Amino acid sequence: MSIAAQTSADAARKIFESVYGGAPTGIWAAPGRVNVIGEHTDYNEGFVLPMGIDRYTAVAAAPRLDGVLRLISSGGSTGVVEIPLAAIEPGAQQDWTAYPAGVAWALSGAGALAPGFTGADLAYSSSVPVGSGLSSSAALECATGLALTGLAGQPISPAELARLTQLAENRYAGVPCGPLDQLSSAFAAADAVLHIDTRSFDIAIHPFALAESGLALLVMNTKVQHSHGESGYAERRATCEAAARTMEVSALRDLTSADLERAAAKLDEVSLRRVRHVVTENERVSRFVSLLQLGPLEGPRLNSAGELLTSSHTSLRDDYEVSCEELDVVVDAALRGGAHGARMTGGGFGGCAIALVSADRLDRVAETVSDALPGAELFTVAADRGAFQVY
Ligand code: ADP
Numbered sequence: 001m002s003i004a005a006q007t008s009a010d011a012a013r014k015i016f017e018s019v020y021g022g023a024p025t026g027i028w029a030a031p032g033r034v035n036v037i038g039e040h041t042d043y044n045e046g047f048v049l050p051m052g053i054d055r056y057t058a059v060a061a062a063p064r065l066d067g068v069l070r071l072i073s074s075g076g077s078t079g080v081v082e083i084p085l086a087a088i089e090p091g092a093q094q095d096w097t098a099y100p101a102g103v104a105w106a107l108s109g110a111g112a113l114a115p116g117f118t119g120a121d122l123a124y125s126s127s128v129p130v131g132s133g134l135s136s137s138a139a140l141e142c143a144t145g146l147a148l149t150g151l152a153g154q155p156i157s158p159a160e161l162a163r164l165t166q167l168a169e170n171r172y173a174g175v176p177c178g179p180l181d182q183l184s185s186a187f188a189a190a191d192a193v194l195h196i197d198t199r200s201f202d203i204a205i206h207p208f209a210l211a212e213s214g215l216a217l218l219v220m221n222t223k224v225q226h227s228h229g230e231s232g233y234a235e236r237r238a239t240c241e242a243a244a245r246t247m248e249v250s251a252l253r254d255l256t257s258a259d260l261e262r263a264a265a266k267l268d269e270v271s272l273r274r275v276r277h278v279v280t281e282n283e284r285v286s287r288f289v290s291l292l293q294l295g296p297l298e299g300p301r302l303n304s305a306g307e308l309l310t311s312s313h314t315s316l317r318d319d320y321e322v323s324c325e326e327l328d329v330v331v332d333a334a335l336r337g338g339a340h341g342a343r344m345t346g347g348g349f350g351g352c353a354i355a356l357v358s359a360d361r362l363d364r365v366a367e368t369v370s371d372a373l374p375g376a377e378l379f380t381v382a383a384d385r386g387a388f389q390v391y
């Protein structure tokens with residue numbers, strides 16, 4: 001049992017009992033995620049290597065009979081919100097409730113809720129930092145998806161949960177994210193990373209028990225979010241799609257380093273750099289996985305893994321241009337403090353970076369990072385299990 005999930009579940013139960021009265025029928029939880037390596041590759045049908053983290057969004061839930069969803073979240077911008085099921089359609093909600101309402105919309109559209117599903121009371125509590133690139137949105141969606149299908153008595157596979165919650169985020173909340181976040185939250189496993197092929201959706205699980213190897217993964221939340229992030233993301237996606245067309249492949253995933261010379265002849269300078277990031281990042285994921293397959297990260301393997309993380313950051317900073325000053329500051333400081341490797345994680349333009357650190361250097365690294373960016377929030381994460389019913 002994940003203690004982190006239990007803590008969020010207990011908090012959600014308290015909110016449920018104080019707001020709605022009575023006990024919930026069940027409590028479900030889904031984790032945030034850290035993408036260890038493989039950034040901005042998921043919408044290019046490439047490879048990613050995320051893990052679920054020991055930070056969860058939990059939802060305590062009970063059925064209703066009057067066709068209404070009631071929602072409250074300790075992390076939400078509202079009090080209790082009532083949404084009639086009949087009023088659920090894209091665009092109807094503009095605040096945080098668009099995420100859970102979108103999940104109800106996607107599930108019922110796919111026939112994943114029993115025809116007799118007649119509403120629910122939902123109370124959320126979360127320890128996933130919101131809006132920091134650790135995927136609080138996917139945690140919220142996956143917890144909701146499990147709760148609603150659980151109440152409806154209709155089991156759902158992790159693959160369907162990921163597919164329908166991504167649909168909810170894309171089409172209902174209007175966020176054009178790739179499949180990485182929802183797959184991570186749905187499929188995560190304790191002490192493991194997921195090697196995901198985002199074209200075939202094949203997932204291989206590799207051991208990633210850092211503490212056993214004397215390692216820690218430090219999250220450095222810059223707590224900044226630059227406003228050009230949203231347009232920057234859409235722009236990068238459009239550039240990648242156009243470059244794939246020019247290169248006559250269905251997605252950039254189909255290119256390798258050997259194609260870069262040919263790409264240089266066909267693409268403008270900026271597009272070439274974007275393509276180079278995606279191509280080299282996919283190759284870094286493969287190399288990182290090869291290292292994990294050789295055994296626990298130690299000695300030269302640990303150094304190589306660290307170098308891959310740091311070169312991922314350099315590529316995101318210089319070729320993909322989605323880093324920012326604060327992310328560069330914490331990454332550089334972590335490396336100066338003795339981290340084996342460090343990189344921004346998530347979409348960029350703010351949010352979080354990660355550093356792979358020997359446990360006995362953790363204090364030193366944290367101190368160096370805090371000195372460099374005093375506003376940064378620092379915490380370690382362990383790889384924890386994916387969405388599940390807690391009680
Ligand atoms: P990230 O997923 O990286 O945390 P997003 O911008 O994708 O950032 O999602 C953040 C949004 O998700 C918040 O603005 C809010 O609308 C919603 N959200 C996430 N977690 C919660 C929560 N526990 N309670 C209420 N809303 C949440």
Ligand code: MG
Pocket residue numbers: 135136137138181
């Ligand atoms: Mg998100």
